[in-house]
Amino acid sequence: MFHSFFKLFHLPNLKNKTTHLFSIAPKRLLIASHPRMWIVGTGLLLLVIAFFCIRPELARNVGDSLPISEAHASASHTLPETASLIKTDLMQTEEHSKLDELKQKQRVASWISKRYRIAGKASNLFVTTAYKTAFDIGLDPHLILAVMAIESRFNPYAESSVGAQGLMQVMAKVHADKFEDHGGIQYALDPVVNIKVGAKILKEYVKQKGSVELGLKSYVGAAAMSHDGGYGAKVLTEYRKLKAVASGSRVPVLVQAKSVSKRSIRQKKVINTAPLTGQEKKESAISDNPALL
Template sequence: MALIYSNDSVAKRVSEMLHPEPVVAVNMSAAPVATVVPAMQATAQTVAVETTHMGTSSATLGNTKQQQYVTKWLSKRYRVASDAANMLVSTAYLTAHDLKLDPLLILAVMAIESGLNPFAESAMGAKGLMQVMAKVHHDKFEKVGGQQAALNPVANIRVGALILKDYVKRTGSVEGGLKTYVGAADMDSDQGYGAKVINEYRLLNQVAKGQNVPAMKRNTPAPTSAPVVVSKQPEADSVKPEAKPVPEATTSATAPVVASDALAGL
């Protein structure tokens, strides 16, 4: 992972693969995809997510078949090229393995925050797949190339995941962590942001198990999620949320509400 962060040429190829320049010819070879994606796939195949809070979620196993299910579904749902979706899913699983976090939670946040657009930027300055405020979290970007790496997919996923895990631990729940992540810690409501992320997570969990989940979105509101309690007690220091707008509501397929979800690694 450190090599990916520090190697500018690799990062450049990944970015070019995700956001290629428009071309006239349709039969041009995609060299960045051929060089970067297979390498990440080979690495991902050797990784199994380690956690002591697996619950009943098969998503924590991190097997290749599972990632294929998730990649195909996300590619269709968010209209992302298969190679690009594969790279993003592989990176999410690798990051989750390093941080002992549920990869599907990372992907759910990524989906709701940016729709898997690595170059998304908000008016408030939130950037990339995880919509991270680079200026607020500049310290976390120091190890992955500095603030200028905010639009680097690999760096953005890692920093966003670090922030998310920190907020979940501090608040004591996934819902509280998501509320803080979206900048609504001091507000009465997060305007449904947490419910949308949890709903997306549950859909991804079903997909990872090989279940047939429609990829097309429906005009139905996201269900109110049941509390997901984190095993570790929250830290004493106060949480300072990053200031960024709550994402606009997105339509999504609804998943059955499970009484007690156990998100891996949290």
């Protein structure tokens, strides 16, 4: 029996049988031309499969040692770490930004409190509202604060003879529509409402006119006049000081009065003796009262 079984694996007999079985495409199949190699390879493959079935942990170790597996494993481990590092960096940057803004607010509020002799609590409220409003509408907070400084010297109850009210001297009746979202014009003297409405008006003028200088000219009500009585220059001067204070620079709190020579006083008297025209009277009124809108 065994003799007949092993006789089947005799090379001439096996070759004849495989040639008969694969005679359809003998040129394309390696099995027909190398039957012994096929038998040996199949046997080895079966042995490897049987071995890994008995010892599955070896199969896992071999798989983990492959370059592709290592790359995949390293990627799966490093990606979350990298993402967490990036997230941490962004959070730290945001925290530094908030801390820097807080320091700016503190510097500016302290400087305004000393310069304009107002309570620290009120100064903090004005500065905080200006920063938040500026962020909401896309305007520099120090420009808003500079307008408040020139318009009312940070007096929330200031009111001009023509009806301009509050910190930013807003003409409430003229801009009544802008108070609708804040309860109406009866809240024109509310510091927070006044800052928000005044800043919105200023932003619209700057956007319409194309520059801060022309926007300030319109804000003070001198758009149709040849000059604004120096209003824009005063605001921008105060703006630069506030920017310097926010950055940590030392800016004097007290205003230095300019000395006026006797000659300039005489010249002023001579100039003022001439009668003013209608246009000059309007411009003079703007110069004397820069709170007009």
